[in-house]
Amino acid sequence: MRIGELARRTGVSERSLRYYEQQGLLAARRTAGGHREYPEAAVDRVVHIQELYAAGLHSRTIYKILPCMQDADGSPSEIATPLLVEELTAERERIDRMITDLLRSREVLDEVIVTASGQPASEVA
Amino acid sequence: MRIGELARRTGVSERSLRYYEQQGLLAARRTAGGHREYPEAAVDRVVHIQELYAAGLHSRTIYKILPCMQDADGSPSEIATPLLVEELTAERERIDRMITDLLRSREVLDEVIVTASGQPASEVA
DNA sequence: GTGGAAGCTAACATTGATGTCAGGTTCAAG
DNA sequence: CTTGAACCTGACATCAATGTTAGCTTCCAC
Numbered sequence: 001m002r003i004g005e006l007a008r009r010t011g012v013s014e015r016s017l018r019y020y021e022q023q024g025l026l027a028a029r030r031t032a033g034g035h036r037e038y039p040e041a042a043v044d045r046v047v048h049i050q051e052l053y054a055a056g057l058h059s060r061t062i063y064k065i066l067p068c069m070q071d072a073d074g075s076p077s078e079i080a081t082p083l084l085v086e087e088l089t090a091e092r093e094r095i096d097r098m099i100t101d102l103l104r105s106r107e108v109l110d111e112v113i114v115t116a117s118g119q120p121a122s123e124v125a
Numbered sequence: 126m127r128i129g130e131l132a133r134r135t136g137v138s139e140r141s142l143r144y145y146e147q148q149g150l151l152a153a154r155r156t157a158g159g160h161r162e163y164p165e166a167a168v169d170r171v172v173h174i175q176e177l178y179a180a181g182l183h184s185r186t187i188y189k190i191l192p193c194m195q196d197a198d199g200s201p202s203e204i205a206t207p208l209l210v211e212e213l214t215a216e217r218e219r220i221d222r223m224i225t226d227l228l229r230s231r232e233v234l235d236e237v238i239v240t241a242s243g244q245p246a247s248e249v250a
Numbered sequence: 251g252t253g254g255a256a257g258c259t260a261a262c263a264t265t266g267a268t269g270t271c272a273g274g275t276t277c278a279a280g
Numbered sequence: 281c282t283t284g285a286a287c288c289t290g291a292c293a294t295c296a297a298t299g300t301t302a303g304c305t306t307c308c309a310c
Contacts, residue, residue, distance in 0.1 A: 051229070
């Protein structure tokens with residue numbers, strides 16, 4: 001399929017798809033005229049990429065992870081080096097911290113909402 | 126206290142403290158020579174600001190919230206408008222979504238870690 | 251009053267994924 | 281062949297908080 005369809009089907013802009021290619025995350029054959037031609041599996045791959053971006057990973061890290069992921073093409077083509085596993089574990093801890101922070105943030109925000117919406121200062125016990 | 130001490134005590138850079146002032150988040154009296162002079166309560170205020178930044182709020186939103194928060198100075202000086210409460214509720218939902226997304230991201234990452242660390246493709250059932 | 255630490259302003263740089271525009275080429279249906 | 285949609289590259293813009301630098305001023309302990 002071509003880039004427009006891939007963009008439509010994944011909800012990712014054409015701009016971003018080209019960027020992913022530039023970062024080595026997404027390959028495409030080219031037509032004689034230079035247009036990108038994607039296989040079906042590209043949809044899954046883009047979904048994977050999005051999931052990893054959503055986790056706050058940088059494209060360089062995603063670049064290293066992708067070969068180790070299972071996708072529609074089948075089994076992962078590479079096994080992670082111990083160094084990569086260590087890096088991923090560190091990322092996991094970062095995500096844990098973010099979750100913790102966000103839970104805390106939500107509490108703070110709730111407190112603000114209560115303070116701000118319901119109670120004039122005179123009503124505070 | 127002066128900016129250096131406030132920075133040290135809050136862990137926020139002087140650059141950021143000046144930026145907060147520029148955004149209207151943090152006020153300071155000035156000495157005759159133009160140096161910023163902060164009250165004790167500034168420490169709490171900066172902590173509040175950090176908490177809100179950590180929640181992913183923009184300075185403009187924080188600007189609107191701060192007067193509604195309780196700090197070392199005592200009770201909030203203003204009650205939020207219904208519009209602001211609505212905005213904060215939207216922010217809360219955004220945080221909820223982020224948490225959900227991160228939990229999902231963590232799962233994905235765990236899957237990658239398992240796939241990547243333990244099992245060569247030949248071992249996959 | 252002096253010297254060095256600490257502050258001041260202003261301006262520019264950074265980050266990183268994505269938006270947007272310009273100016274051209276290719277594709278495919280009629 | 282033609283035409284309009286789709287695509288190409290390359291460059292510049294964006295966001296927002298913060299880092300960094302330069303050049304100058306103030307503060308304060310001696």
